[in-house]
Amino acid sequence: MSVDVFDRVIKNAIDVMENSKYQIFEICENVRAEREALNKELQLVIEETAITIDIVDKFEVDYRRSRVRLTEVSRDFKRFNEEDIRAAYEAATQLQAQLAIHREKELHLKMRRDDLQKRLKNLDKQLERAEALVSQFGVVLEYLSGDLHQVTRLLESAKSRQLMGLKIILAQEEERKRIAREIHDGLAQNMANMVLRTEITERMLAKEAYSAVKEELADLKSGVRAGIEEVRKIIFNLRPMALDDLGLVPTLRKFVQDYEERSKISTKFELIGKEVRLPSGMEVAVYRLVQEAFSNVLKHAEASHITLELTFQQQMIKLTVTDNGVGFNTAGIDKKITQGSHYGLMGMRERVELLEGRFDIQSEVGAGTKVSMVIPIKSESKEE
Structure with missing residues (x-):
């Protein structure tokens, strides 16, 4: 043709x-x-x-x-x-x-x-x-x-390059869709509710119900604060500014603390080796991998404890996320991930492969899950 x-x-x-x-x-x-x-x-x-x-x-x-x-x-x-x-x-x-x-x-x-x-x-x-x-x-x-x-x-x-390009575009669209849904379900709903509450307050003022108006204004003030927190959360999810200012390790420590407060799941962060600043893109990729791993635990594992272990070596970094959840049968897991039946694991594996790293899962039913990711640090990264 x-x-x-x-x-x-x-x-x-x-x-x-x-x-x-x-x-x-x-x-x-x-x-x-x-x-x-x-x-x-x-x-x-x-x-x-x-x-x-x-x-x-x-x-x-x-x-x-x-x-x-x-x-x-x-x-x-x-x-x-x-x-x-x-x-x-x-x-x-x-x-x-x-x-x-x-x-x-x-x-x-x-x-x-x-x-x-x-x-x-x-x-x-x-x-x-x-x-x-x-x-x-x-x-x-x-x-x-x-x-x-x-x-x-x-x-x-190469057909594989086409598929990779399409997956990248799909990932971008999914991220845009996620952000749109966060704004629609969170901030937009809060703002719509505040408009409605303002109209109710106006009607109360017309009736001179000043005590009720005072309560409504207090609720509106709380709603505005909640909206501000929602905006800050969306901004942080788009790009954690602490990565640029403080580096990967402090940002991950803060993420683990926030995750524990939000999910009520006990967490532990362990650092092995001396931290080395990585290229900005690689630090973001590592942070997203940890985010996805912890999200999978919250959605599927029914765990009460998670451990994040970050190891720095001369030519690579290793991420290990271990939970004490329900676990699953790993027989044929590679095929299932490839076929797209485990979307979270598939996304993590693709991110690791883009970084030319290795991805491994160990799990048994009733014995928790251990996800390991090894990512090489290239020579130009070390010079930076």
Whole structure:
């Protein structure tokens, strides 16, 4: 097949995929808009439900008192006449009717709340699938939109290089998707909630409910602080600045401490040998490997203790992550990783291989897991 024919085929495919990508993107935007509207409605329903529950509780107390009063006047004919009994009966009947009405309203609001929560959950699933499709289309379009002559040369040379390039692009898109989801699920939700709380505060000010306004402002202040912490966490996950300022070992110590506080899993960090500053890219890669290893333990191992051992030698560094979790059967693990059934391990192995290192797993069911990674330090690294 000539380059011109190949070029024409690729361009037609790109046009079709571009149109499909924008259609899916419009679907995503519509789902997001619907989700935002439903979320606002849900917040209002939750607020109204809380108010209705308080009213029902008050009516229940008043109704019990009226029943006691009715019993009292009905028994004591000396102190109370027929008019007193009728008044007590009418009061109890009226409170009973009001209580029934508000109980019905409470039941209706709770059903509405549950229905909105289910719809929001379904919309989240639809949005996740649509975003995955957009991401996949973006990856393929970026790959196809490159230099077609270069693509032809890649096709004629090593197939493994093509696959590696595609995996790198996929990894980039997955990272972008992860960051977008963190912002959407964390910071964006907090900001939307603060806008809603501000509107509620405005309504309270109109009613001169100053004590309630003070409480709402305190909650808003806490929400802003939580948003700031979320931004700092996202920035740190993108690029730990401590790597540039302090180096790999202090950054890993801080990561291990934060992990223990967050996950409640006991951790231990051991340094063997004398620390040597590595190239910036290699330090980031090592840090990401530790992140992924600890994340896998949290998701799958059910462990109560993790040990990170970092060994510096003249021509290599060695990372060893050991946990006391449930473990697994390693029979055929290399094939499973290659086939992509263990995504976390597959990503770690690919990172190590890009650094021309070795990756090894030792595990038994019920006996924990040990992941070892050996990464060579090249001569130019040592000079740096």
